[in-house]
Structures are given as C-alpha cells and as structure tokens.
Amino acid sequence: MIPRKTALSPGSPAPKPRSNAAPDNALAAELTRLLGPKKVLSALSERLSYRYDAIQFGETPLAVVLPESTADVVTAVQTARAAGVPIVGRGAASGLSGGAAPMQPGLVISFTRMTRLEVFPERREARAQAGVVTLSVTEMARPYGLLYPPDPASFRTSTIGGNLGENAGGPMCFKYGVTGDYVKSLEFVDAEGEVYEVGRGAYDLAGLLIGSEGTLGLITEATLRLTPPPKFTRTLMASFAEVGACAEAVSAAIAAGAVPSKLEFMDQACTRAVEDYLHLGLPVDAGAVLLVDTDGDDLDTVEEERALVEAACVEAGGTVRRASSDAESAALWQARRSVSPALGRIRPQRMNEDIVVPRSVLPDVVREIRALGDASGFPVVQFGHIGDGNLHPNILFDPRRESADAVHELAHQIAAVAIRHGGVLSGEHGIGTMKRPFMREAVDPVTLDVLWNVKRALDPAERLNPGKVLP
Numbered sequence: 001m002i003p004r005k006t007a008l009s010p011g012s013p014a015p016k017p018r019s020n021a022a023p024d025n026a027l028a029a030e031l032t033r034l035l036g037p038k039k040v041l042s043a044l045s046e047r048l049s050y051r052y053d054a055i056q057f058g059e060t061p062l063a064v065v066l067p068e069s070t071a072d073v074v075t076a077v078q079t080a081r082a083a084g085v086p087i088v089g090r091g092a093a094s095g096l097s098g099g100a101a102p103m104q105p106g107l108v109i110s111f112t113r114m115t116r117l118e119v120f121p122e123r124r125e126a127r128a129q130a131g132v133v134t135l136s137v138t139e140m141a142r143p144y145g146l147l148y149p150p151d152p153a154s155f156r157t158s159t160i161g162g163n164l165g166e167n168a169g170g171p172m173c174f175k176y177g178v179t180g181d182y183v184k185s186l187e188f189v190d191a192e193g194e195v196y197e198v199g200r201g202a203y204d205l206a207g208l209l210i211g212s213e214g215t216l217g218l219i220t221e222a223t224l225r226l227t228p229p230p231k232f233t234r235t236l237m238a239s240f241a242e243v244g245a246c247a248e249a250v251s252a253a254i255a256a257g258a259v260p261s262k263l264e265f266m267d268q269a270c271t272r273a274v275e276d277y278l279h280l281g282l283p284v285d286a287g288a289v290l291l292v293d294t295d296g297d298d299l300d301t302v303e304e305e306r307a308l309v310e311a312a313c314v315e316a317g318g319t320v321r322r323a324s325s326d327a328e329s330a331a332l333w334q335a336r337r338s339v340s341p342a343l344g345r346i347r348p349q350r351m352n353e354d355i356v357v358p359r360s361v362l363p364d365v366v367r368e369i370r371a372l373g374d375a376s377g378f379p380v381v382q383f384g385h386i387g388d389g390n391l392h393p394n395i396l397f398d399p400r401r402e403s404a405d406a407v408h409e410l411a412h413q414i415a416a417v418a419i420r421h422g423g424v425l426s427g428e429h430g431i432g433t434m435k436r437p438f439m440r441e442a443v444d445p446v447t448l449d450v451l452w453n454v455k456r457a458l459d460p461a462e463r464l465n466p467g468k469v470l471p
C-alpha cells in the first residue's frame with residue numbers, strides 16, 4: 001500500500017481510536033438517526049478500516065454506511081449532500097489504483113451487505129446487487145449450465161459494484177470481453193440521491209457509469225448477461241529465450257486465425273518468483289513464458305486452434321509443453337494466479353502498473369521497463385494479458401526502508417514509456433489517484449475538457465469520489 005503523502009510512513013497519522021462507539025460528528029449522528037446504528041459505523045476505531053484500498057491510504061471517513069437496499073443508499077447520499085461532504089463508494093477495496101480510498105473526510109458507502117443475487121436461466125441473465133462477490137455469480141450460474149466470463153484474479157473477493165466501477169477484466173477477456181460487455185442494464189443513485197435504471201441504448205448511460213470509478217454515480221444493482229460455458233478447453237505453455245519471440249508468436253497465432261480464450265505472459269523475474277514459491281517445474285531460464293487456453297464446443301476445432309498456436313510458438317523459437325490432463329492444466333494456471341502471493345515474498349509491497357500498448361511494440365516496452373527497473377534498484381517484474389497488450393509491470397518495495405517518492409517516480413517513468421509507444425495508462429485497474437497525475441500527459445486537453453463537462457453534468461458539486469481520475 002502506498003502512503004497518500006510522499007513519506008515513508010502512512011500518510012496522515014491515524015488518529016488514536018476511541019473505544020466509545022457513539023457518533024463523534026454531526027454526519028455520523030444524523031445517519032445513525034435515519035438508518036439506525038446497525039447500518040452506520042461511527043466509532044473511529046471502525047471508520048479507520050475504511051481509509052484505504054489495496055494500494056493507497058486516504059483520509060479517515062466521518063461515517064461509513066453499510067446499506068442493505070437502494071433506499072438506504074438514497075438516504076445516505078441525501079444526508080451527505082445536505083452536509084456538503086464527499087461520498088466514496090466502496091466494494092471489497094481490492095482496487096489497485098486508489099479508487100476506494102477517500103481523499104477528503106466524508107462518507108464512505110460500503111456495499112458489502114447488498115448481496116442479493118438472482119439467476120434467470122431462461123433469459124441467461126443474473127441480477128446482482130452491488131456487493132455481490134464476483135465468484136458468486138459464476139457459482140450461482142453454473143448449475144444452470146451458464147457462465148459469467150469476467151474473471152479478475154481477485155474474483156474471490158472483488159464485488160460486482162467494484163468490477164463495474166473499474167470495468168474489470170481478466171485472462172478470459174481476450175476472447176470473451178470485459179465486465180462492461182456483460183452488463184445489460186444497471187441501477188444507480190446520482191449525486192442528488194435520484195435513482196435511475198439505465199440500459200445500453202443511445203448515449204449509453206450505463207456504459208458511461210461503467211469504468212467511471214464511482215465518480216459519476218453509485219451503482220446499486222446490475223443485470224448481467226450469462227453465456228453457456230465452452231464444452232472443451234485445452235492448455236499449453238510455451239517458453240521463449242526472450243519476450244520479443246513470445247510477442248511474435250502471439251501475433252502470428254492471432255494472424256493465423258486463432259482466438260485463444262486466455263493468453264497470459266510472465267517475464268523471467270516473474271516466472272522465477274512463482275517457481276520459488278510453488279515448485280511447479282516452470283522454465284526459470286526462459287526469458288518469457290506464455291500460457292494459452294483454447295476453448296469451444298467442438299473438440300476438433302479446439303485442438304486445431306491449439307495446434308495453430310503451437311506452430312506459431314515453435315516458429316518463433318519457443319519450446320511448447322501441452323497440458324495432458326485437467327490437473328496439469330490447473331497447475332499451469334495456478335502458476336499465473338499465484339503471481340501476487342509469490343511477489344509478496346520478495347518485498348512486502350508492490351505498485352501494480354496496468355499499461356496497454358500495441359502488441360507490436362511490446363518487446364521494446366518490456367525491455368525499456370526492465371532497464372528502468374535495473375537503473376532504479378527496485379525489483380520490477382512484468383506479466384499480463386499479452387493478447388490485449390495489457391502489461392502489469394510490478395514495482396516491488398519495502399515501505400519501511402524505501403522511498404515512496406522513488407516508487408512514484410519509477411511508476412511515472414513506466415507510464416511515460418507506455419504513452420511514448422502509443423499506449424494508455426490503464427487496461428483494467430483504473431486511474432484512481434495513482435495514475436491521475438499522469439492524465440495530462442496521456443489525454444489531450446480538449447478530451448479532458450469533455451470529460452470534465454460529463455463529470456459536472458452528472459455531479460455538479462463534484463461530491464462523488466473527488467480527487468480521482470480527472471486531474
């Protein structure tokens with residue numbers, strides 16, 4: 001977690017908790033009066049836990065509301081509006097760009113109790129309240145022979161509200177699309193406390209809310225599209241002497257007509273970290289490792305597609321290993337899913353970048369980032385969804401000994417590499433506070449003006465999640 005201020009210790013020092021649970025400010029007292037004490041956290045000791053997400057410390061909120069219905073959200077928003085304080089929506093706080101960390105003292109609305117989930121198999125849809133955990137949708141859909149494809153690695157904890165807030169993606173998104181592609185409609189509460197149900201028609205208001213990181217409205221429910229899962233899946237791992245060959249293989253496979261469902265890459269530092277942790281027999285001498293799934297309902301086609309990918313890998317100089325069983329396939333994917341805990345063994349903290357660049361420049365980008373890491377002295381590992389050119393360079397550091405300023409500086413340099421190569425700042429983790437300082441370099445002034453106009457049209461008093469996304 002990165003301190004909000006550029007000091008080595010967490011931002012503003014945490015105020016000393018009081019054991020007394022009585023509201024100590026007018027906002028908390030009014031919310032407790034309106035919603036009852038069970039839905040409002042007013043004691044400082046409770047509120048302290050709501051000042052951060054997975055990467056960023058922020059300010060301690062004045063009150064935390066745990067709504068159980070849209071009506072509770074409306075009451076909370078109207079009360080915050082009357083008090084003139086900002087409002088931050090929060091799901092599981094697994095965000096990696098600071099989105100759920102309050103930048104000013106105000107109200108946090110934590111959706112974790114809004115967990116109603118219904119599946120309508122005949123319509124291939126689910127209706128989920130904002131606090132439903134992502135994996136629950138998949139699990140509830142499975143008995144009906146249906147799948148919810150968006151699969152962020154955090155899916156055991158992240159919520160549907162947070163996924164919509166960030167337009168989350170995952171390994172399956174190369175073939176199946178990101179969260180927004182599975183939203184049919186959504187309900188949200190605006191900054192005034194009005195409730196809307198919006199679909200995906202002209203002006204696509206729902207689309208505007210998706211990925212807006214809680215800055216345009218608070219999403220309370222969504223109707224999600226489900227799809228039958230593929231009948232067959234085949235997995236392969238390929239190792240390459242260097243990243244360029246890996247990127248070449250991916251481009252050649254796609255050009256030959258393959259549309260793998262997953263295309264994930266790990267650089268050597270990343271592979272070594274995972275192997276040290278799990279001892280799976282990964283090729284630690286390889287410069288790059290590629291993990292690929294092909295899937296579909298016709299086994300011959302799935303096998304043919306795997307053969308296409310395999311041929312492209314061999315042609316690019318790679319060594320291919322086919323998973324011969326479901327267990328072997330699961331072990332290979334465990335390697336990719338275990339990147340986070342594996343990195344935690346190298347340094348206690350990491351800043352997880354999320355750039356997207358054209359696949360053709362990926363080798364240059366990976367090389368330049370590696371050089372920046374070497375020059376900085378911080379370990380930097382790289383992995384990501386190579387099919388989309390979505391790269392996650394992770395800066396590993398120890399906040400007790402290493403300067404947060406230096407971490408931010410390196411993150412800035414990495415962002416600059418992406419921009420210089422025609423890329424963007426974020427593929428799936430959002431802008432939040434972390435990449436907000438780079439927005440002026442990444443987005444032209446005219447576009448920024450338009451974005452501000454949209455923001456002010458929906459939130460004229462700039463009360464929703466201030467200090468995020470827009471510079």
Ligand SMILES: Cc1cc2nc3c(=O)[nH]c(=O)nc-3n(C[C@H](O)[C@H](O)[C@H](O)COP(=O)(O)OP(=O)(O)OC[C@H]3O[C@@H](n4cnc5c(N)ncnc54)[C@H](O)[C@@H]3O)c2cc1C
Binds near residue numbers: 098163
């Ligand atoms: C180990 C790990 C792995 C991860 N892997 C992935 C990955 O593969 N792909 C990926 O995309 N992300 C990944 N993430 C990042 C994170 O899990 C996602 O961004 C996720 O969508 C956040 O969900 P959340 O419920 O934790 O949201 P939070 O972190 O609580 O909030 C995220 C943003 O959404 C806003 N928000 C929350 N709820 C609402 C709501 N109801 N209405 C409006 N706005 C709201 C918040 O204000 C904030 O701006 C990973 C994180 C971790 C820690």
